[in-house]
Amino acid sequence: MTLIDPATSALPNPAHAGHFAAPALPVRQPRRSPVDTRTAVPVLDVTIPVHNEETDLEECLRRLHGHLVDTFPHTFRITVADNASTDNTLKIAERLARELPEIAVMRFEEKGRGNALRQVWLASPSPVLAYMDVDLSTDLAALAPLLAPLISGHSDLAIGTRLSRNSRVVRGPKREFVSRSYNVLLHTLMGARFSDAQCGFKAIRADVAHRILPHTLDNAWFFDTELLVLAERCGLRVHEVPVDWTDDPNSSVDVVRTALADLRGMARLTRDLVTGRIPVPELRAALARGPLPASSRTSESTPRTSLFGQLVRFGFIGAASTVAYLLIFLFCRGFMDPQLANFLALIITAVANTAANRRFTFGIQGGNHARHHFEGLIVFGIGLALTSTALALVHGTTTPDRWVEVATVVGANLTATVARFLLFRLWVFRKPAQAATPAEPAAAAVPAAEAVQTAASAQTNEVAAK
DSSP: OOOOOOOGGGOOOOOOOOOSTTSSSOOOOOSOOOOTTOOOOOEEEEEEEEOOOOHHHHHHHHHHHHHHHHOOSSEEEEEEEEEEEOHHHHHHHHHHHHHOOTTTEEESOOOHHHHHHHHHHHHHOOOOEEEEEOOOOBOOGGHHHHHHHHTTTOOOOEEEESSSOOOOOEEHHHHHHHHHHHHHHHHHOOHHHHHHHHEEEEEEEEOOOOHHHGGGGOOSHHHHHHHHHHHTTOOEEEEEEEEEEOTTOOOOOOOHHHHHHHHHHHHHHHHHHHHHHHHHHHHHHHSSSSOOOOOOHHHHHOOOOOOHHHHHHHHHHHHHHHHHHHHHHHHHHHTSSHHHHHHHHHHHHHHHHHHHHHIIIIIIOSOOOOHHHHHHHHHHHHHHHHHHHHHHHHHHHHOOOHHHHHHHHHHHHHHHHHHHHHHHIIIIIIOOOOGGTTTHHHHHHHHHHHHHHHHHHHHHHHHOOO
């Protein structure tokens, strides 16, 4: 059995040099350096995760190996990641590894695509890492455009997409519906911008993978989504390649069960991002590409300004807040005055609502937590005034039962929700127009300093020549 040696997997992480950099933060460059294709280790490592795939494995490996030999101009390795197979999958992989030196095998006792990819990629010494499904549903002609932007330094991740207009896909209506619905949820609830989370055809630069993989937790199918969401939050560039994709009718994937697991994964990842378990600001400071030389563009610094997207995310958060408010109000109303119950329910949900909208609706991370929550409490005061006034009017004109009270506060709360969205968008989380100004002198200083240095070098050479 051929194994990757984890001892050879450590990659250097050189600090980027630059002019006028803030000493406390690493200097980000507008682009990555190209991959050194003259390295002694394989430039590309393609992982094939398998579990009980004795029927398809040999054909897959021979097709992929032949394609890479014929079309890929650099060294490569194909790693079979066996996930606790109980049939002849491992024996077939080991036999092919003895026959073809570019094939390696790793065995894992725990099932799960995410677990296999994480362990293989973290152990691999190759600068470019990729994976594809064993059924080779994706046409291998898309492999070259998948890898090229990573090798050149243009992009950090590359994914195949079945949902592009230029993709050609053959699959059943159930899988099509589930896939598109899942991606709509990712766009609306998590602010994702990639088009296809679950296509089994992806690649990533190893220098990036080694920084973000330790912060992923999922061991199964949600691993892809977790990796992509985290990559986007860290300011990495994701390149998408339209693919020709044919559904495998013999696939053992339970689509419905996988979709439910993905929804649970979304909830867990959202919690991890909100609670700060994943250090996104630190990762972004270290990995995100720097601004382009001549600008601090509003479109780059405020990626979530779409009114429709903000309305959808605000609506989902607002619905959850309303349910939480109602439950807290009903609980407190059982042993206290309606006005006090209303106050407690509003203050608890307002703090959580402000935090959730800050992070997910308007995409704000980092400083100004205190200011945003202070202004959020002012917005809360407006909501409190509306609901308290509605309760006072109802109690002043009649003696309402419990459900009339509930209907009153829910109606007033919906009115307050509209006002809250407008105030959040136009005041609390609005990006000041002058925020881009301080960056301009610093951006201009870099080429100016380079020009001075170039002129000094030229003068030195001229004196030496004389």
